[in-house]
Amino acid sequence: MTSPRLPRRLLLSLVSVLALASLSTGLAQGAPAAPAAPVRAAAPAAPAPSTGPAAPAVSAAAVTFSDDFDGPAGAAVDGTKWQTETGDNVSNHERQYYTAGNRNAALDGQGHLVITARRENPGNYQCWYGRCEYTSARLNTAGRFTTTYGRVEARMKVPRGQGMWPAFWMLGNDIGQVGWPASGEIDVMENVGFEPSTVHGTLHGPGYSGSGGIGAGYTLPGGQAFADAFHTFAVDWSPEAITWSVDGVVYQRRTPADLGGRQWVFNKPFFLIVNLAVGGYWPGDPEGSTVFPQQLLVDYVRVTTNTGQPSGGPITGVGGKCVDVAGANTANGTPVQLYDCNGTAAQRWTVGADGTIRALGKCLDVASGGTADGTPVQLWDCNGTPAQQWAVPAARDIVNPQANKCLDATGGSSANGTRLQIWTCTGAANQKWTVTR
Template sequence: MCTRKKATYLLCLPIALLIVVFLNICNAFAADIVKISGYVKPCFSNASANLNTGFRVELTGGQSTTTNSSGYFEVSLERGTQPQLKVCKSGYITRSINLPTVTQNSKITDSLDMLAGDINGDNIINMSDIITVALSFNSAKGSPNYNEVCEINMDNCINMSDIVIIAMNFNKTSDSYIKPVIDAIPATPGSTPTISTPTPTSDSGLNLLSNGSFSLGTTSWSYWIESGALSTISAINGEYAVDITSTGPNPHSIHFYQGPVKLTKGKTYQLSFDARSTVDREIRPTVENSATYAAYLTTTASLTNQMTRHTLKFTAPADDTNARVLFSMGSIFENINQRHTVYMDNISLKELSDANLTPTPLPTPYPSSGQWKLVWNDEFDGANGSKPDSSKWTYDIGGSGWGNNELQYYTSNVKNAYIDSGNLIIKAIAESYNGMNYTSARLKTLGKFEAQYGKFEAKMKLPFGQGIWPAFWMLGNDINSTSWPACGEIDIMEFIGKEPANIYGTIHGPDYCGGEGKSAKTTVASLSQEYHTFSIEWEPEVIRWYVDGKLYHTATASSVSPNKWVYDHPFFMILNLAVGGNWPGSPDSTTNFPQTLTVDYVRVYQRQ
């Protein structure tokens, strides 16, 4: 019996060894296979989602595949090869990309925008393509003259919209394509890289806009300039450049846009873009209906000479097949007559998956009791002489008087707002700048941090003197869609130099704003010589004001009745130092400059 078992074991041993060798060989071959993925889409602004499918993606020495309904593709090849990727489809100029040596799984960062209109398949869009379409003009699908290749936008009829698309890409060739960016996807050390169809995130997914990287010049983007403004546009080194001599009278005096894009009710979208300007200024990004101009997203973005990424989110309140993305570069807060250039790049509008939606910052319903827990803060502990943390603060820029006949020009210059020894210094300087006699800074958390309810507190040492007006305050984050005062304003701390011992706390809303705001004041000693804490506790239908922890003012919904209580949605914070204005009056001979607002910290707490 034992002899038979031993013989059986000896017989199985070679088989087991062969299996092990075979598996090792398979693993070796598997380890030599890597994958490349990306998205393909037509490069025209009214391309529907069903046009993303059916592009053939071929890889020399590897696989061939076709894009799915999202335009996504994935192809395999042998590790260490340097292949060529070819994308083609009837009616489009073939795109060939010489890839670098591929050693691991990689993705093509930007969608591969494809030039539509090459009806004759000669890789140039010219008059012969228009003639071919004209021969089938006004023919519907199924009719004798219908030619499927001529129907570019797939609306079941060959019509003027197809000719317009060809005209947009007229004289384009395969040389019009620019090499895309290719990023490696890191693998865990010692493992075989794998890849699967990605779930879209804030940095992935299909861009609903065409040519957002401007690799095809200004294709797919439209431009408008009205009387009174002076500007030219171009695409320089893959950036959209708006050269402005005069901004004109209105925000929309200069704007460029793309549409239509389709929005779905209840879906959350993210608009992202890189932007800079040769002078500090603001622009206004907007997502709106093309016909009614009803805005789903409208805000301001502060630009400096440093290219900065801006990311904005919104939820579509209704289905809209005729939306557009628009960037206004006219007079946002003031007319800028100084010649300057705004550069933009990498513009995307993407639908976010549920996994990438920012959770509601506060519990619902809001707890009526519980300890305050720190949820956001800035201790201003950066390097001396550095700018405030750009992940937490952005700037309002301009010198239009700000509705109060103020005398300063707000800048993003480091001399007006900087870090010093663990403090934020906002400095008002007497100097001539863009037609104003003073400069200062106004910082805000709009788009960086917004919250509904909580305890908002700052520890500060105030400036002094006639005409000096520092403030720590808040505005509703819907200000750009509902305007002031319907958005609501909460003034946590206001101080005017002609009343050196008084601190004011106020709310402004519809029909109780300006001089009619619901306000109170308290007397505080040594405001300019010592630090004091200024805070509010904001809860449903009540706001309480404190200085150094002592309550001095309370406002409730009944305080504004019969007017509307508008403090039931997220607000953002503002720190600024104004000079002059209707309330404080102008500086006089007793006012010394520069003046500084010194902020030790800003903290936000929420009930737990």
């Protein structure tokens, strides 16, 4: 996005111990440099087995989150799905105070959530600039729901007027541990009032945050305004691509190749956020032409798995054992081993068109990018390096082209817990694999 948007910042008052998970979009004024590629340590020699069945793969088009906002007029949102943030937003110079309860976020009795921005201050709220001039609402699903991949969509009717800034977006669930922008941010839809016909979709991450985010805008034809009608805003999110659409019309697709070597931080859980801001660096402040109250109407929010991505299947090797992520652990450096086939997520692997082999949202990786015989393989954040590239020829080898070596069960063993490694290709049984696509 080329607009002079700065990061949305920490609210002065947050809700519950999940506060760090529900930080606003920015925690630092400038974007840090992209981190150097990690140095991978060798994984433990005696990996633990998987620890029992995980949930089966979700079938195509399964709904994993849905809120149609059905309920009586004036009712608050479902607290099992949403938490309400409170406070102002100093670092982005927004003018509103986000309130709790149902005064600024309530159902209308007709199947909509209505977020209302008002020029008022009934609670004598204090903002960064003094006594607050406006109230509004901001909701998130932190602690209630996260998703990794899928179709994330909302049908909404945005407000109109200078200074209005509605948004539907996502933050990495690890924001409390790694901060922003390392957590990543996916903006499904943002609109600023001075562009009534245009919405924006943007990615933010380390080295490409704030006004340096990677994104594009979509403009309605014929001078139509988004405030005139409901529109459906969506992203289709898979391990190596995120695609934005409005009313089913795709207007941009982003992959790691768009980041110029910077880190792709979108292979992990994210939570959802919907809010209506008033003022700020990007939209500018309301002016005399801005009419209050203004409303953001949300018909539904839904997350499904209909990305067209395979849910994965087993890779079996010597002794009929399955390639397995030890302990079903998603930590970087987790050993990859042989183990009795049990149908868990730790044994469901997806062979991607990009050359990766993935499970649990991460990639099969040659430790430290090594090429020597005996270099172990492990689970690691997908990063596009040659250490995570694999060829799967008809001969049933699984080859790392950088090393020109085969995936190999150490010592030819088929015992549970046998560590996998790369080794010079010999055609032996411990290098032959059956991949379920």
